[in-house]
Amino acid sequence: xxxxxxxxxxxxxxxxxxxxxxxxxxxxxxxxxxxxxxxxxxxxxxxxxxxxxxxxxxxxxxxxxxxxxxxxxxxxxxxxxxxxxxxxxxxxxxxxxxxxxxxxxxxxxxxxxxxxxxxxxxxxxxxxxxxxxxxxxxxxxxxxxxxxxxxxxxxxxxxxxxxxxxxxxxxxxxxxxxxxxxxxxxxxxxxxxxxxxxxxxxxxxxxxxxxxxxxxxxxxxxxxxxxxxxxxx
Amino acid sequence: xxxxxxxxxxxxxxxxxxxxxxxxxxxxxxxxxxxxxxxxxxxxxxxxxxxxxxxxxxxxxxxxxxxxxxxxxxxxxxxxxxxxxxxxxxxxxxxxxxxxxxxxxxxxxxxxxxxxxxxxxxxxxxxxxxxxxxxxxxxxxxxxxxxxxxxxxxxxxxxxxxxxxxxxxxxxxxxxxxxxxxxxxxxxxxxxxxxxxxxxxxxxxxxxxxxxxxxxxxxxxxxxxxxxxxxxx
Numbered sequence: 001x002x003x004x005x006x007x008x009x010x011x012x013x014x015x016x017x018x019x020x021x022x023x024x025x026x027x028x029x030x031x032x033x034x035x036x037x038x039x040x041x042x043x044x045x046x047x048x049x050x051x052x053x054x055x056x057x058x059x060x061x062x063x064x065x066x067x068x069x070x071x072x073x074x075x076x077x078x079x080x081x082x083x084x085x086x087x088x089x090x091x092x093x094x095x096x097x098x099x100x101x102x103x104x105x106x107x108x109x110x111x112x113x114x115x116x117x118x119x120x121x122x123x124x125x126x127x128x129x130x131x132x133x134x135x136x137x138x139x140x141x142x143x144x145x146x147x148x149x150x151x152x153x154x155x156x157x158x159x160x161x162x163x164x165x166x167x168x169x170x171x172x173x174x175x176x177x178x179x180x181x182x183x184x185x186x187x188x189x190x191x192x193x194x195x196x197x198x199x200x201x202x203x204x205x206x207x208x209x210x211x212x213x214x215x216x217x218x219x220x221x222x223x224x225x226x227x228x229x230x231x232x233x
Numbered sequence: 234x235x236x237x238x239x240x241x242x243x244x245x246x247x248x249x250x251x252x253x254x255x256x257x258x259x260x261x262x263x264x265x266x267x268x269x270x271x272x273x274x275x276x277x278x279x280x281x282x283x284x285x286x287x288x289x290x291x292x293x294x295x296x297x298x299x300x301x302x303x304x305x306x307x308x309x310x311x312x313x314x315x316x317x318x319x320x321x322x323x324x325x326x327x328x329x330x331x332x333x334x335x336x337x338x339x340x341x342x343x344x345x346x347x348x349x350x351x352x353x354x355x356x357x358x359x360x361x362x363x364x365x366x367x368x369x370x371x372x373x374x375x376x377x378x379x380x381x382x383x384x385x386x387x388x389x390x391x392x393x394x395x396x397x398x399x400x401x402x403x404x405x406x407x408x409x410x411x412x413x414x415x416x417x418x419x420x421x422x423x424x425x426x427x428x429x430x431x432x433x434x435x436x437x438x439x440x441x442x443x444x445x446x447x448x449x450x451x452x453x454x455x456x457x458x459x460x461x462x463x464x465x466x
Contacts, residue, residue, distance in 0.1 A: 001277070011264045016252050019274065023245050029398050031244040034276035040307075041252065043267035044234070074273075074303050165262050 001036055001226045004102070005076025007067050007093070009042040010083035011164045014196030014215065018082040021219040035226045038076045040067045048085040052129040053157070061089045065096040072097050078225045080104070080218055084194045085129045102221040108192055108214040109139040115210050116190045120145045123188030123209070125179055126195045127160055128153040136194065148188040150179040156195075163197040173204045181206040234269055234459045237335070238309025240300050240326070242275040243316035244397050247429030247448065251315040254452040268459045271309045273300045281318040285362040286390070294322045298329040305330050311458045313337070313451055317427045318362045335454040341425055341447040342372040348443050349423045353378045356421030356442070358412055359428045360393055361386040369427065381421040383412040389428075396430040406437045414439040 008015030022035050045064065050057030064086065068079055080102040081087065087105045094101045112122045122145045124136060131149045140147050150156055156179055159172040176198055183191055184206045191209045193202050199215035241248035255268050278297065283290030297319065301312055313335040314320065320338045327334045345355045355378045357369060364382045373380050383389055389412055392405040409431055416424055417439045424442045426435050432448035 003275075009264065009267070009269070012252070012256050012267045016249055016256065019245070019249050019252070023249065030280065030394075031242065031276040031278075031397055032280070034242070034245045035274075036242065036277055037272070037274040039270070039272035039274055041268075041270040041272055042236075043264040044269055045264075047263065047265070070307050074307050161263075164264055 002077040002228065003036040003038055003075055004222050004226055005068070005071030005074070005079045006037055006039040007064060007071070007079060007081040007086070008039050010045055010048070010086050011197060012041055012043050013167065013200060014082050015039065015041055017196070017200055018215055018219060021216065022222055025219055025223045035223055038071050038074050040071060042067060045086070048083070048088070048129060049127060049157070049160075052085065052088065052133055053127070060086065061092045064089050064093055068093045068097045072099055078102055080222055082196050082215060082218060084135065084196065084214055085127050088129075088133050088135055100225070102218060102225060104214050104218045105136055106139055107221050108194070108212055108217045109136060109143050109145065111212050111217050112145060112190050112192055113143040115212065116145055119187065121148050121188045121190070122146065123148045123150070123180070123183035123186070123191035125150055125156070125176065125183070125191055125193050125198055128157055130194055136192070148183055148186050150183060152179060152182070155179070160195055160197045163200060168201045173201050176201055177204040177206060180204070180209050184209055235310040235461065236269040236271055236308055237455050237459055238301070238304030238307070238312045239270055239272040240297060240304070240312065240314040240319070241272050243278055243281070243319050244430065245274055245276050246400065246433060247315050248272065248274055250429070250433055251448055251452060254449065255455055258452055258456045268456055271304050271307050273304055275300060278319070281316070281321070281362060282360060282390070282393075285318065285321065285366055286360070293319065294325045297322050297326055301326045301330045305332055311335055313455055315429050315448060315451060317368065317429065317447055318360050321366045321368055333458070335451060335458060337447050337451045338369055339372055340454050341427070341445055341450045342369060342376050342378065344445050344450050345373075345378060345423050345425055346376040348445065349378055352420065354381050354421045354423070355379065356381045356383070356413070356416035356419070356424035358383055358389070358409060358416070358424055358426050358431055361390055363427055369425070381416060381419050383416060385412060385415070388412070393428055393430045396433060401434045406434050409434055410437040410439060413437070413442050417442055
């Protein structure tokens with residue numbers, strides 16, 4: 001099996017959740033059946049929220065590039081990054097490395113395309129930074145899909161910050177549930193969980209919503225890559 | 234904070250549990266307050282059980298040495314290995330690297346010494362390999378402590394194998410509880426959980442047992458090292 005490098009720590013709990021999901025995705029008889037990962041659990045990557053929303057703070061790009069190069073040097077044959085907002089810097093990471101980058105944004109849009117109806121409306125449950133930088137917009141447009149952003153962005157950002165500080169709370173769960181419900185009323189049935197903090201509470205989506213959890217999409221790609229041969233990739 | 238390298242994957246769930254405990258051990262306002270880790274989640278390390286109990290299979294030592302050197306090269310300022318049995322190879326890892334090795338065996342014996350009574354009896358809940366190679370014996374003797382091994386080793390090994398294959402099961406929990414109860418009847422009140430698979434079900438120890446979970450001891454050492462300055466280490 002081929003080792004996959006993880007640009008992690010954004011936040012650290014989301015990285016751990018990814019690792020749990022990778023373990024759960026494999027039917028194992030013993031340790032050796034599990035997927036090898038090289039994980040840079042680096043919670044000191046400059047805050048994407050501070051940089052992109054608050055307009056203060058250091059540029060995360062050079063740090064992410066350094067992590068990616070280090071993972072490749074250590075033997076990672078592909079790279080993955082369990083943080084949606086950090087995909088704003090995916091181009092820099094790809095330009096600085098020569099192994100495949102398992103792009104959570106592109107893969108998730110493809111999954112949403114499979115599930116979306118003729119109207120192509122896709123709800124986005126994410127940090128406001130995701131809308132502000134248009135992280136999903138080009139990929140969605142190319143797939144003939146229209147993003148519908150949650151209206152109460154401030155509440156969602158507060159929920160993300162509280163999860164980063166205190167783990168999943170009832171308040172954060174209620175906020176995400178309400179946002180999902182509003183999106184459903186806006187006829188956005190397919191809903192992208194596009195923040196790995198929300199992946200920690202992904203079970204709270206409104207009844208009737210078709211969930212695409214970007215973290216699950218990434219897990220699937222990691223397992224498939226690790227099981228692939230060099231000829232396939 | 235100083236990054237700590239983790240020789241992981243033995244098994245992968247125990248490594249994830251270690252990472253969860255490291256997150257939980259820190260009071261964080263944001264991602265950046267958490268401990269940086271470089272994790273080699275390598276479930277393909279040759280089986281310690283096959284090598285030490287079955288007498289077949291490849292030598293894990295060269296693989297562990299390679300992982301340790303890679304982690305040091307990637308910037309790890311100390312190393313930790315969340316697998317008790319693999320500490321049989323700790324000497325080889327230390328000889329091949331020049332950063333501190335946070336020795337789970339030595340640290341756990343020190344903790345047991347603090348808790349043990351005058352009779353110095355310490356129960357060991359572990360893989361039979363731990364007894365067979367005498368992993369804890371020298372350190373316990375030096376601390377004036379006497380190991381009391383669980384009598385039904387075959388049942389414990391079956392439980393470890395089932396946890397590695399299927400995660401924590403009720404049967405595995407019942408086995409560990411029974412072994413803890415028997416140790417208590419043998420007047421071994423202080424009980425070392427000396428297999429990271431058992432750390433996954435550490436809550437089942439018999440009432441009255443004083444638990445020393447080797448994984449918790451290692452977590453404490455990792456957090457303390459990461460917060461230390463170079464002068465202190």
